[in-house]
Amino acid sequence: MIIRTGRRQFLRQAAGLTALTATVPGFLNKTASAFGKAAPIPGLNDDRVLVVVQLAGGNDGLNTLVPHGDDAYYKARPKLGVGAKKVLKVDEYLGFHPELVELKGLLDAGDLAVVQNVGYPNPDRSHFRSSEIWETASPADKAWTTGWVGRYFDSECAQVQSPVLGLQLGERPAQTFAGPRPRAVTLANPAILDWPADGPLAAGLEKINRVEPTGIDALDYVQRAANDTLALSKRLKEAMRDAKSPVNYAPFEFSQSLKLVARMIAAEVPTRVYYVSLTGFDTHAAQANRHAALLQELSQGLSAFHRDLKARGLLDRTLVMTFSEFGRRVAENKSAGTDHGTANVMFLTGGGIAPGLHGERPDLKAIDESGDLVYKTDFRSVYAAVLGGWFGADPGRILEGRFEPAPVLKAVKPTA
């Protein structure tokens, strides 16, 4: 423990030094590798990690956490309602979709927190817009351009030296990471960062990309990005050399993404927030089978990840949080599907969660004029809990407003 602190202290100083001497701040690859093992993130007080899981397309919360004790549910969903007998009962009123076997196991073991009926005022039912609202944490009538994590990086991690403070596995950069300075990387497949480390081309590549400011803004920007990319490539390759995972994951994209994230956390890639997506929740027609497959992937992926982290001893410093841009309309449509709705459920697992159900359950009799749920927990109060309770940041500054933190985390104080 003392050695660990000492090493970090050293890295912090080295980081400061580099920032002072280099014209363009580079990456501490060489310093870190001098210790033989990858370093935690210099400049941060703790080694906590957040994994954001996006359920893209709008997950049907009512068929995820099923109100099997409510007749109004079955009345609204004659075809799509999940039968009370099939539901994995949590209590007299609520139960999990039958494909969420593994998540139910986590809940029973006290390893899962479920926030019900999460949303925001004046809900927007467009995918683009509502995703934007969740990712930027902006009020529905404002169009903010920076992401909530991007603002956290900007205001609390300004001194942190890492080219990959945020890491997204996916194709399109998530707005969650958008900020005044790019601090996050989006990769469809990190194998793209693999090119020969030796030989004349590798040496030339490194030399030709050494930063030498020209005064042409865009060219200097490319040089810095190039430098970061080369450092990241080296760092990831080093980190990922040991490719073994202690548990088996399904061969699908979401599960494989989580498998990779676990490996990267274990390898101490200097990443504070990971972002992965499970796509396909926009179930307007023939929803039942499609949604079952998605929930099975969610359940098996998250539980494999949980077991993996536990086996590696990383569970205490990893928090996982799911979100989706909206839920679905209470009543099913005529194509045996559901249309865009409003409030929804969020799951949290990993270090420091306060397990069990949170928030007020949705009232199916008090729906709005479009036939949608009226939210009770603002998603920004969940973000506030994560920012304050997990990262020890000032949520009011990042969210530009006061949101009472949802009690989804145990009262854990970040280590000073």
Add this chain to the structure above:
Amino acid sequence: MRRSRNESPAWDAKAAAHLLSRAEFGPTPETVARLASMSMEKAVDTLLDEAAEAEPPERPDWVKDVWVNTERRYADTTREAAAESHRTTRRRYAAEMNQLRSWWLGQMIAARRPLRELMTLFWHGHFATATGKVNISQAIYAQNATLRRLALGNFRALLRDVTLDPAMLMYLDLEDSDRAKPNENYARELYELFTLGIGHYTEADIKETARALTGWTLDGPKGASKGRPTAPDTPRDFARDGLIATFVPARHDDGPKTILGEKGRFELDDVIAIVSRQKATGQFLAAKLIDFFGAADPRGELRGRTAAAFEESRGEIREMLRVVFTSPEFYSEASRGSQIKSPVRLLVGACRQLKLDVTATPSLAQLTAAMGQELFNPPNVKGWPGGKAWVGAGTLAVRYHLPDALLDGKVPAGMEPLGSNRFLAVSRDAEQGRAMMDRIEGAMAERRAERMKGGLKCRFRAEALFPQGAPQDPAALVDDLLGRLVVTAVRPSTRATLIAACAGAQPDDRPAAVARLILASPEYQMA
């Protein structure tokens, strides 16, 4: 030496190379020599005339004269038949889209008049329409043909045709808009992103415009029999009879409207006329063109002159381009070598400038997608943000693989996603589950093979670039290749690194070795 803004720019080989780096996919010694021998005005005229006269390319062979909906459902279509026709149709659409992407890249690489293709790409980003929502390959092809046909034509004509373009009618929901429930999606983007820009219209203008645009929908050819009826509530994709924009008077709201201060019983043509008359439209388009072609315009004067050309010519796109390409701003120091190349510009430019032997395959199009620019699939209706957004660690990594990909036809690892989606819930019975997983994994491998079909067919031959033989002296060879390929300032360390790498390579490998490193240099990312 900095010239004053009003001084006309010196026209020389460097200026010609700069023009070609923006108005084409990068200069070659031949095209530079040709333009540099003319006056600037003549050179720009030549580019514009030739682009305007370019013959349209031959269409892919799967494009039909009349599109037939092969996933059409009827009242008596069984569930199984509907599922089957849906599956086979979507699989075919996906395969055709793969072909269409490589087809367009192939046109850009081979184009004798690249400005026409470049302007088609500009309009594709402007009138962004994505296969995420519109997956009918023929509709996407048709839109591409429309954008190409009017790429340097009259904006008003282009706007009208785009409004009634089948892919656009689907993408922004105009096909489902009627007097009972006018859909505002198109009206909003028409003003916000296509013509006026934010701040030049009100919410009321959007509502009124949506009413004026009602009545248009997609239908089969006139007079064609309607055939059997559709079951009620069939989703649009399975009920559509054709891709022909058709006006149905009964669906149109013919009441009086007030749009941008004018009153009347407006319909489509009135809306197009009104919005084309607005000063804000010329200003908005001018700014987008100036940004796309990368002229530094700190005082907005070039924007004003370009917008004036729009107004005077009543919307001639060519006249706007003429103003941009002959402006002192475009040739100013601040404008030169300062633009980050888009993935398509980068890849097409490399193929053209290095005179590679290329057959455009789906994998080639995958490369631009991996760099952040998948043709026909812009991220959203705003198109690609461009500029610095093109460059991140992930996309830059793909750029570093371009030398291997383009010079040797090697498909980089990591181009494929980590896995595919789970489309079916797997049985929780151990034996059944295992059998299902085997089938699924087999199907995943098959799809992967389909996407990579044909691999990359590119090859570098030094003889193509140097028919008389390449310079022997490393410094001479490096300077020759830098002169051909790079338009921005070359850092001293770049040149030194290249010369060292060149001297260290076998004489036969030298042109390729230097070309590789240049492709991976920061300088080559700039236009």
